[in-house]
Amino acid sequence: MATKPGILTDWPWTPLGNFKYIVIAPWAVHSTYRFVTDDPVDLGYSLVLPFLLFRILHNQVWISLSRYYTTKGKRRILDKGIDFNQVDRETNWDDQILFNGLLFYIGIMLLPQAKQLPLWRTDGVLMAAMLHAGPVEFLYYWLHKALHHHFLYSRYHSHHHSSIVTEPITSVIHPFAEHIAYFILFAIPLLTTLLTRTASIASFAGYVIYIDFMNNMGHCNFELVPKRLFHLFPPLKFLCYTPSFHSLHHTQFRTNYSLFMPLYDYIYGTMDETSDTLYEKSLERGEDRVDVVHLTHLTTPESIYHLRIGLASFASYPFSYRWFMGLLWPFTSLSMLFTLFYASLFVSERNSFEKLNLQSWIIPRYNLQYLLKWRKDAINNMIEKAILEANKKGVKVLSLGLMNQGEELNRNGEVYIHKHPEMKVRVVDGSRLTAAVVINSLPKSTTKIVMTGNLTKVAYTIASALCQRGVEVLTLLPEEYEKLRSLVPQECRDRLVLLTSETLASNKVWLMGEGTTREEQEMATKGTLFIPFSQFPLKQLRRDCIYHTPPALIIPKSLVNIHSCENWLPRKAMSATRVAGILHALEGWEMHECGTSNILLSDLDQVWEACLTHGFQPLLLPHHFQYP
Numbered sequence: 001m002a003t004k005p006g007i008l009t010d011w012p013w014t015p016l017g018n019f020k021y022i023v024i025a026p027w028a029v030h031s032t033y034r035f036v037t038d039d040p041v042d043l044g045y046s047l048v049l050p051f052l053l054f055r056i057l058h059n060q061v062w063i064s065l066s067r068y069y070t071t072k073g074k075r076r077i078l079d080k081g082i083d084f085n086q087v088d089r090e091t092n093w094d095d096q097i098l099f100n101g102l103l104f105y106i107g108i109m110l111l112p113q114a115k116q117l118p119l120w121r122t123d124g125v126l127m128a129a130m131l132h133a134g135p136v137e138f139l140y141y142w143l144h145k146a147l148h149h150h151f152l153y154s155r156y157h158s159h160h161h162s163s164i165v166t167e168p169i170t171s172v173i174h175p176f177a178e179h180i181a182y183f184i185l186f187a188i189p190l191l192t193t194l195l196t197r198t199a200s201i202a203s204f205a206g207y208v209i210y211i212d213f214m215n216n217m218g219h220c221n222f223e224l225v226p227k228r229l230f231h232l233f234p235p236l237k238f239l240c241y242t243p244s245f246h247s248l249h250h251t252q253f254r255t256n257y258s259l260f261m262p263l264y265d266y267i268y269g270t271m272d273e274t275s276d277t278l279y280e281k282s283l284e285r286g287e288d289r290v291d292v293v294h295l296t297h298l299t300t301p302e303s304i305y306h307l308r309i310g311l312a313s314f315a316s317y318p319f320s321y322r323w324f325m326g327l328l329w330p331f332t333s334l335s336m337l338f339t340l341f342y343a344s345l346f347v348s349e350r351n352s353f354e355k356l357n358l359q360s361w362i363i364p365r366y367n368l369q370y371l372l373k374w375r376k377d378a379i380n381n382m383i384e385k386a387i388l389e390a391n392k393k394g395v396k397v398l399s400l401g402l403m404n405q406g407e408e409l410n411r412n413g414e415v416y417i418h419k420h421p422e423m424k425v426r427v428v429d430g431s432r433l434t435a436a437v438v439i440n441s442l443p444k445s446t447t448k449i450v451m452t453g454n455l456t457k458v459a460y461t462i463a464s465a466l467c468q469r470g471v472e473v474l475t476l477l478p479e480e481y482e483k484l485r486s487l488v489p490q491e492c493r494d495r496l497v498l499l500t501s502e503t504l505a506s507n508k509v510w511l512m513g514e515g516t517t518r519e520e521q522e523m524a525t526k527g528t529l530f531i532p533f534s535q536f537p538l539k540q541l542r543r544d545c546i547y548h549t550p551p552a553l554i555i556p557k558s559l560v561n562i563h564s565c566e567n568w569l570p571r572k573a574m575s576a577t578r579v580a581g582i583l584h585a586l587e588g589w590e591m592h593e594c595g596t597s598n599i600l601l602s603d604l605d606q607v608w609e610a611c612l613t614h615g616f617q618p619l620l621l622p623h624h625f626q627y628p
Helices: 014-023 025-037 048-072 084-089 095-110 122-147 150-155 157-162 168-172 176-195 201-218 227-232 243-252 263-268 275-284 301-306 329-341 367-371 373-392 414-419 431-441 457-468 478-487 490-495 518-523 576-587 601-613
Strands: 292-297 346-353 356-363 397-400 426-428 448-452 472-475 496-498 509-512 529-532 552-554 573-575
Touching: 014 025, 014 095, 025 048, 025 095, 048 095, 048 168, 048 201, 048 346, 084 157, 095 176, 122 150, 122 176, 122 201, 122 263, 150 157, 168 201, 176 201, 201 243, 243 275, 292 373, 292 576, 301 329, 356 373, 356 576, 367 373, 373 397, 373 414, 397 576, 426 576, 431 457, 431 576, 431 601, 448 457, 448 478, 457 472, 457 478, 457 490, 472 478, 478 496, 490 496, 552 576, 573 576, 576 601
Parallel strands: 292 356, 292 397, 397 426, 448 472, 448 509, 472 496, 509 529
Antiparallel strands: 346 356, 552 573
């Protein structure tokens, strides 16, 4: 929002929220009906809807490419991160596509010259190009300068400049009034070719695609225009801008006003003096130095859309299944087929904290594939390859997320450190911090807890620590009781209790792992607090009980470039396994933290103290939970 919003700031369909697409629905239905019934078919009218969908896809491709390349660091222009505020501000990037679509439909209906356009006319294409290079670029330069006048800037254009570090979709984030002005400007070539009867489908579609392409390129925050082009044709520097050229406009504000052709900045003396230097510096920039890597994987087939390089707005909220995912089943199916053959990990996120550069790497495999025994060796090879790649890059710590640290898969990562004892990268499974987070999530007055689900290294650590602290640990099944009893120190085994129906009602705190059944949840009394000790959320089967998130922490404000949610966790929360790797590097701990060895109570106190010292905070209990 601008600092002093002027009239026509909001889009007319803003009150409709996600139902805004109904404004285009009648036209889409009518054009489809006309395509089926008319003879001859007005191809231009029928292609408006597919063209709008193509523009959405085109923009999404740019978003994904930009986020992928800026994450790795190569050719990145600005290092500063973005935040949730920017993502929220830019969620309506498709409004201008709806706006253009409505105007195209109305124009075809009202203007006789817009009906039955041919596919191609060379004279119309050339005329549109000349009109853009002449009056459109010239008028835009002066319109843009006017928008930087205090009166208009504070009421309109400051909304666009709220994004210092740009993404491709930043290019179309303007108040409604600005988009009206831009459409009038860009309509000059379109209307002229219509009135001179030289217009064609190619001239219309090509011009709009050109505008989209150049807008996205100019805001992508990585340099991709090769220097060779300017050497082969030196005048090109006056005719085509670069991403670094426009990036300077967002950091300096009073330079580089041109639309796509820097010519007018040269003519009127507003070109930034550092444009060439920044361009060459960005081209020469290599990939970032990485200190800490969090190695995770895809979860469900739909989780590809929740990646940071996927749907930006969707990724900025905790993952949940949405209605539109059903419409995307062709892409989902293709991605599943792709993972059967693609065996290379990819970088999905970069952050920085204190003096550390952080990255998240994704193994392109789903939860289901981790459960298949015949896929075990292939997945282990991919994890091992990632660890060796991190070691080669000089990474200090690599943390294993989700199912990459399974006991049956690789003995909580112990397989890799035994196989490669010489490697310098430290492998962390996060068990210490995960256990510490769960223990410190318990209400302070807790004297007994129920533990159920698949017992893991984390579960044994929690049970042992709680027993040593005088908290009774109750189990539902005899086999669970015997497993815990064999690992809990002998002096406190009397605090392990096999639960009976008589003692069930008095237990209001349950620690639950994967494999917890519906029947076990039904055994809990009303108002029970369920706290998971696994990295996956519990199925919420009880409306009368409270469900805590999987072990996670609230990040400190100094951890930057956080603008997507980690799987199902809330905003600005980070899984305990991921934080564990960061703490390991910050504290300079030299040992590996993985494997099946026992964890001492003092280890939990050490990692929890380090966690709080560096500004990480526990996620609070749900506000409506009152522990008796």
